[in-house]
Each structure stands twice: as C-alpha cells, then as structure tokens.
Amino acid sequence: xxxxxxxxxxxxxxRKGARIEAITPEITSFIADMFDTMKAARGVGLASQQVGxxxxxxxxxxxxxxxxxxxxxxxGTPADVxxxxxxxxxxxxxxxxxxxxxxxxxxxxxxxxFGDVERHDEVEVTALNERGETFxxxxxxxxxxxxxxxxxxxxxxxxxxxxxAETRRDxxxxxxxxxxxxxxxxxxxxxx
Numbered sequence: 001x002x003x004x005x006x007x008x009x010x011x012x013x014x015r016k017g018a019r020i021e022a023i024t025p026e027i028t029s030f031i032a033d034m035f036d037t038m039k040a041a042r043g044v045g046l047a048s049q050q051v052g053x054x055x056x057x058x059x060x061x062x063x064x065x066x067x068x069x070x071x072x073x074x075x076g077t078p079a080d081v082x083x084x085x086x087x088x089x090x091x092x093x094x095x096x097x098x099x100x101x102x103x104x105x106x107x108x109x110x111x112x113x114f115g116d117v118e119r120h121d122e123v124e125v126t127a128l129n130e131r132g133e134t135f136x137x138x139x140x141x142x143x144x145x146x147x148x149x150x151x152x153x154x155x156x157x158x159x160x161x162x163x164x165a166e167t168r169r170d171x172x173x174x175x176x177x178x179x180x181x182x183x184x185x186x187x188x189x190x191x192x
Contacts, residue, residue: 001033002040003051005108008158008175009182013109015054017047017154020090023132027057031088031130034059043108045146047153050109058150061086062143068103070143075136081143090128094151096144098122103145105159113174115167117159119148 006012020027030053038046038059048057062070063085070081098121106114123144126136139147149159160168160175 001036003033003037005037005041005046006050006052007178007182008110008160009179010052010109010186012052012054013049013153013158014156015049016156017049017054017056019056020128023090023128023130028130031057031059035061035086038108041108044142045150046108047150049153049156056091056154058089058092058154059086060089060143060146060150062146065142068142068145071140072143073138076138079137084137088127088130089125089147089150090130090132092125092127092147092151092154094147095124096120096122096148097124098140098144105145105149107149107159109158110160110175110178113160113171113178115159115163115171117149117162117167118164119145119162123147 034046034048034051037051038061044062044065045058045060048055063082072079072081072084100118101121102116102118104114105117121144122138122140124136124138125147126134129135152158152162160171
C-alpha cells in the first residue's frame with residue numbers, strides 16, 4: 001500500500017525514531033508499504049518518519065542508478081550492489097569514514113527542492129534486516145550518501161541541516177513556502 005509522504009513542516013520529521021525491539025507482522029507489513037511508497041515516489045530511500053512514524057527503520061534501493069555509482073563490501077570483499085538491493089535497515093549504527101565530498105541531494109519530503117550536501121564518501125553499517133538478523137556492510141558512493149541521508153532522518157535531522165550557508169540561502173524561499181503550506185494543512189486538519 002502506498003502511504004502519504006510527510007512534507008517538511010510536519011513535526012514528525014524532527015523526531016528521533018524509537019528502537020524496534022521485535023519484528024512483528026505489523027512491522028513486516030509496514031516495510032512492504034514503505035517499499036511501495038518509495039517506488040511510487042521514485043525515490044532511492046525512505047525513512048519511517050517520512051511516512052509519519054518515528055521508529056528506527058529505513059528502506060533503500062539504488063538499483064539502476066548509473067550516473068552516481070555505488071560500491072559495496074561484505075566482510076571486506078567487494079560485492080555486487082544490485083544483488084544486495086533492496087535494503088532494509090532497522091536500528092542502524094553507522095560509522096562514516098573517507099573524505100567528505102559534496103554531491104546533489106533531494107528528499108521526498110521536500111518535493112522539487114535540491115541542493116549540494118557534503119557527506120563522507122564511505123560508511124560502515126550494522127543493522128537488523130527485515131527478518132531481525134544482524135548484518136554489516138561497507139558502502140561508498142551513492143549508497144553511502146543514501147544511508148547517511150536516511151539515517152539522519154531516523155535521528156530527526158534533514159538534508160537542509162547539512163547544506164552549507166550559501167546553498168541553504170539559495171533554497172530558503174522554497175523551504176519556507178513548503179513549511180507554510182504544510183503547517184496550514186496540519187492546522188486545518190486539527191480543526192476538523
């Protein structure tokens with residue numbers, strides 16, 4: 001089922017997600033809904049906060065993206081990114097490394113707003129998968145960027161928080177407009 005994507009201005013985007021203690025049938029169904037939502041929105045990642053739930057769960061799928069390549073290592077050995085996707089990260093722990101590089105980012109919660117964000121080029125990740133099994137990997141390129149972007153969401157941080165002052169200034173009018181529209185919609189819903 002495709003869920004509505006929460007837009008900037010909704011307070012849930014600033015909430016740190018609660019740890020998931022058990023993989024219940026409800027969580028499994030929610031994961032499927034998140035993948036449906038991400039695919040329908042043509043995104044490469046989606047955090048639970050973006051569909052209104054502040055828990056430590058994100059989904060990622062970078063298959064088919066060739067203009068911004070990804071690299072993957074499993075147990076220190078290079079691995080095929082395409083066969084590792086789609087990816088479910090529950091309660092992820094991320095250690096960023098490598099040089100910081102600037103690259104373009106967007107966000108499904110910020111439609112049509114894009115800007116360069118500086119992030120580490122590599123990450124090491126340990127998380128639970130959709131079966132509750134612990135797994136680890138190292139990633140670089142777009143996959144590393146997507147992991148950092150989505151894990152920021154799980155901690156109440158947004159890509160606009162990572163923009164440099166000049167980039168943020170350039171997109172601030174669109175951010176303010178989106179926030180105003182979202183707050184007006186939420187206020188109208190609260191009055192019903």
